[in-house]
Amino acid sequence: xxxxxxxxxxxxxxxxxxxxxxxxxxxxxxxxxxxxxxxxxxxxxxxxxxxxxxxxxxxxxxxxxxxxxxxxxxxxxxxxxxxxxxxxxxxxxxxxxxxxxxxxxxxxxxxxxxxxxxxxxxxxxxxxxxxxxxxxxxxxxxxxxxxxxxxxxxxxxxxxxxxxxxxxxxxxxxxxxxxxxxxxxxxxxxxxxxxxxxxxxxxxxxxxxxxxxxxxxxxxxxxxxxxxxxxxxxxxxxxxxxxxxxxxxxxxxxxxxxxxxxxxxxxxxxxxxxxxxxxxxxxxxxxxxxxxxxxxxxxxxxxxxxxxxxxxxxxxxxxxxxxxxxxxxxxxxx
Numbered sequence: 001x002x003x004x005x006x007x008x009x010x011x012x013x014x015x016x017x018x019x020x021x022x023x024x025x026x027x028x029x030x031x032x033x034x035x036x037x038x039x040x041x042x043x044x045x046x047x048x049x050x051x052x053x054x055x056x057x058x059x060x061x062x063x064x065x066x067x068x069x070x071x072x073x074x075x076x077x078x079x080x081x082x083x084x085x086x087x088x089x090x091x092x093x094x095x096x097x098x099x100x101x102x103x104x105x106x107x108x109x110x111x112x113x114x115x116x117x118x119x120x121x122x123x124x125x126x127x128x129x130x131x132x133x134x135x136x137x138x139x140x141x142x143x144x145x146x147x148x149x150x151x152x153x154x155x156x157x158x159x160x161x162x163x164x165x166x167x168x169x170x171x172x173x174x175x176x177x178x179x180x181x182x183x184x185x186x187x188x189x190x191x192x193x194x195x196x197x198x199x200x201x202x203x204x205x206x207x208x209x210x211x212x213x214x215x216x217x218x219x220x221x222x223x224x225x226x227x228x229x230x231x232x233x234x235x236x237x238x239x240x241x242x243x244x245x246x247x248x249x250x251x252x253x254x255x256x257x258x259x260x261x262x263x264x265x266x267x268x269x270x271x272x273x274x275x276x277x278x279x280x281x282x283x284x285x286x287x288x289x290x291x292x293x294x295x296x297x298x299x300x301x302x303x304x305x306x307x308x309x310x311x312x313x314x315x316x317x318x319x320x321x322x323x324x325x326x327x328x329x330x331x332x333x334x
Contacts, residue, residue: 050072051101052077053101065235067251067253093114098118102122106121120241126195130269132184133263134153134155136153136313137312138311149261154295155182158303161300161304167296167297171292173327179268181324203241206233217274221257231253262281
């Protein structure tokens with residue numbers, strides 16, 4: 001009972017009751033504890049459970065969902081875990097209220113009987129417009145070739161090594177002329193169309209967001225590691241699909257992916273797409289930078305550990321190899 005209510009009760013009692021009764025009433029009122037202040041803590045019954053399965057961006061997406069949707073409890077893990085532990089993944093899909101999945105994992109869930117109405121599709125974020133030289137290399141057993149830069153490699157560097165060029169000659173191939181022959185300047189539009197198309201198909205139009213990201217310069221650390229601010233924007237779109245109350249808050253989320261490798265946008269490419277360019281490469285889990293020559297030398301050392309022709313470029317069109325061979329034939333007379 002509030003203090004004002006107590007005073008009103010005592011005044012009313014004095015007007016209608018004997019003094020002895022009023023005194024007894026006052027003593028009982030004074031023994032009552034003060035009313036507790038109202039609070040906004042959620043109860044367990046109000047919690048909305050969310051399963052989030054994505055790639056390297058999972059930690060950032062999880063933080064966004066929890067901050068935008070304060071009533072959700074997120075269980076999050078990498079897509080590789082979902083592949084390894086299929087039974088646990090399907091059990092998590094069944095017990096959570098909303099399930100946020102990449103397209104391939106969504107297909108698996110639906111095939112196994114997971115309620116499609118509670119699935120939010122969140123496509124992987126891949127954009128090679130700033131880094132069209134990036135490739136992935138496979139060993140004979142189909143596992144990835146890795147360096148201090150993880151599984152990322154330079155097509156020019158690898159093809160130069162396979163052609164028998166020295167380090168200095170391969171470094172000399174990082175020019176606008178070679179980039180044009182290798183179709184690097186078309187990667188921006190193709191990559192943009194593919195990225196926007198993937199998200200539009202998932203019901204998340206990102207064209208206005210893409211324009212804003214691009215105006216701020218290069219927004220990718222690598223072809224599949226966006227800067228945190230881009231992932232926050234995408235995470236908000238996913239949060240909007242969850243049937244809970246949301247709040248509009250600023251989200252200063254740490255850029256976890258900045259600790260990984262970071263490829264430069266080559267100056268000639270950067271000039272064409274309105275970004276800042278360089279030839280400095282940052283290895284994973286390190287603050288130091290490699291020059292282009294140091295980077296090529298490191299890659300050469302890795303490739304020399306395999307028999308010539310033993311490695312395979314994943315998803316690589318043969319016409320690009322032919323274009324590269326034409327470039328070096330014109331330069332070195334091969």
